[in-house]
Amino acid sequence: MSSRIVVKIGSSSLTSVEGALNREAIIFFAREMAGLRAAGHEVLLVTSGAVAAGFREIGYNARPRLLHEKQAAAAVGQALLMQAYQQAFAAHGIVTAQLLLTRTDFCSRKRMNNAGMTVEELLKQGVIPIVNENDTVSVDELKFGDNDTLSALVANLVKARHLLILTDMDGLYSGDPRKHPDAVRYSHVTEITEEIYAIAGGAGSSLGTGGMRSKVDAAKIATRGGVPVFIGKVTAHGDLQNAVDGQGRGTYFDTKLSSLSMKKQWLGFMSTPLGSIIVDTGAEKALIHGGHSLLPVGVKQVEGHFHAGDVVEVLNTEAVVIGRGVINYDDDQLRQVCGMSSSDVYQKIDSIHRLEVVHRDEWITLK
Numbered sequence: 001m002s003s004r005i006v007v008k009i010g011s012s013s014l015t016s017v018e019g020a021l022n023r024e025a026i027i028f029f030a031r032e033m034a035g036l037r038a039a040g041h042e043v044l045l046v047t048s049g050a051v052a053a054g055f056r057e058i059g060y061n062a063r064p065r066l067l068h069e070k071q072a073a074a075a076v077g078q079a080l081l082m083q084a085y086q087q088a089f090a091a092h093g094i095v096t097a098q099l100l101l102t103r104t105d106f107c108s109r110k111r112m113n114n115a116g117m118t119v120e121e122l123l124k125q126g127v128i129p130i131v132n133e134n135d136t137v138s139v140d141e142l143k144f145g146d147n148d149t150l151s152a153l154v155a156n157l158v159k160a161r162h163l164l165i166l167t168d169m170d171g172l173y174s175g176d177p178r179k180h181p182d183a184v185r186y187s188h189v190t191e192i193t194e195e196i197y198a199i200a201g202g203a204g205s206s207l208g209t210g211g212m213r214s215k216v217d218a219a220k221i222a223t224r225g226g227v228p229v230f231i232g233k234v235t236a237h238g239d240l241q242n243a244v245d246g247q248g249r250g251t252y253f254d255t256k257l258s259s260l261s262m263k264k265q266w267l268g269f270m271s272t273p274l275g276s277i278i279v280d281t282g283a284e285k286a287l288i289h290g291g292h293s294l295l296p297v298g299v300k301q302v303e304g305h306f307h308a309g310d311v312v313e314v315l316n317t318e319a320v321v322i323g324r325g326v327i328n329y330d331d332d333q334l335r336q337v338c339g340m341s342s343s344d345v346y347q348k349i350d351s352i353h354r355l356e357v358v359h360r361d362e363w364i365t366l367k
């Protein structure tokens with residue numbers, strides 16, 4: 001059956017430790033993706049490797065750590081990366097397109113929809129869109145950093161049938177196999193729990209950025225959007241097709257039965273919160289388990305400057321983020337009424353459009 005597939009390839013699979021593009025690897029992946037196309041699938045590629053491919057060329061001895069150095073290396077490496085993909089796909093008669101995206105492109109629904117429409121047109125014309133983060137213009141606090149999150153957002157945007165995150169490890173293990181050789185592999189994860197996060201650990205190889213942790217983050221975003229995820233290794237002919245067919249060397253993450261609406265996906269994973277509020281345990285329960293709206297009485301503290309209609313992050317008393325929502329108050333209004341009963345709020349403020357601080361329809365649980 002034909003379907004739309006997003007393939008994400010990490011730096012560790014595309015470059016050597018010395019900082020050069022592994023052209024053989026690119027030729028191999030292009031051939032495998034051409035195979036998926038020949039089998040009737042639509043393919044989108046999210047690729048890392050610009051920094052890794054460019055740092056030696058620009059004159060650095062090791063992968064740079066400073067933002068402006070990484071950006072400079074990416075500017076050199078991105079051109080090399082695209083040139084290599086273009087040549088490799090052209091050998092199979094496939095045209096490629098470059099899409100460089102930033103987090104802000106997803107924060108604005110208009111820009112996101114425009115990107116979506118461009119992708120649709122490219123796929124319609126038989127082109128393979130090749131996506132990377134626009135490293136040159138991304139500032140630190142608005143960076144995806146790794147491309148795992150980006151691939152999940154792209155997969156949700158195009159309503160992919162599968163997201164395949166390819167890396168140098170054949171899936172998620174019970175501990176980092178580099179440090180724990182006796183770790184065992186999970187072939188299937190039905191729910192991404194705290195335990196799964198704990199074993200995914202910190203940053204990854206010397207070439208990559210996100211490690212397993214960011215891949216699990218990505219799996220959470222994609223599966224909540226209704227896209228099943230594979231994290232694993234593709235090194236031999238047929239591995240990629242096997243990954244699509246459920247026979248891959250890696251870990252499969254199931255989708256939630258009821259996938260989130262695009263509106264809630266945007267709220268949870270693409271919007272930029274402009275402030276945060278801390279709520280008490282009663283309000284936490286009401287929001288997470290009761291499916292209720294947040295009322296002023298449950299708000300303990302307000303941080304940041306925001307206006308009604310902005311998105312804020314909601315934290316519990318242990319400072320853990322429990323979700324995000326669209327706020328119905330300006331921050332100074334909310335400071336005046338936090339902890340108050342609803343009747344007192346009406347007396348304190350003359351004109352409120354809504355009593356709820358965050359309405360349940362404008363809320364997403366992230367805990």
Ligand SMILES: Nc1ncnc2c1ncn2[C@@H]1O[C@H](COP(=O)(O)OP(=O)(O)O)[C@@H](O)[C@H]1O
Pocket residue numbers: 009010011012013048166167168169171172173174175176177178199200201202203204205206207208209210211212213
């Ligand atoms: N529990 C785990 N299971 C598998 N790999 C893990 C785990 N914890 C950490 N890792 C590390 O994550 C690395 C992959 O992440 P990364 O280097 O960012 O890859 P990429 O460049 O492909 O995105 C692996 O090489 C491995 O060392």
Ligand SMILES: N[C@@H](CCC(=O)OP(=O)(O)O)C(=O)O
Pocket residue numbers: 009010011012047048049050051052074132133135145146147148207208209210211
């Ligand atoms: N946009 C960056 C991606 C950074 C990175 O290393 O990502 P990844 O290998 O996916 O963890 C690049 O192309 O170098």
